[in-house]
Amino acid sequence: MSDxxxxxxxxxxxxxxxxxxxxxxxxxxxxxxxxxxxxxAFEAAIxxxxxxxxxxxxxxxxxxxxxxxx
Numbered sequence: 001m002s003d004x005x006x007x008x009x010x011x012x013x014x015x016x017x018x019x020x021x022x023x024x025x026x027x028x029x030x031x032x033x034x035x036x037x038x039x040x041a042f043e044a045a046i047x048x049x050x051x052x053x054x055x056x057x058x059x060x061x062x063x064x065x066x067x068x069x070x
Contacts, residue, residue: 010035019031 001009004028012034013023024032 006031 007024009018009026010031012018013020013027013035018026020032
């Protein structure tokens, strides 16, 4: 399977156009497990993140992204 076909298969799986079993058969367990691990790590990082450090209140009713370096 070419790299382009692997990427297309991953995208189909992410969109839900391909079942996990089909993706595992085409790409292998290690690829799907790595995708799952990456997603779980990203979700955990987002949950642990305190985004208030990146926001500042503007005029008391609107939040804007703070782009100043720390």
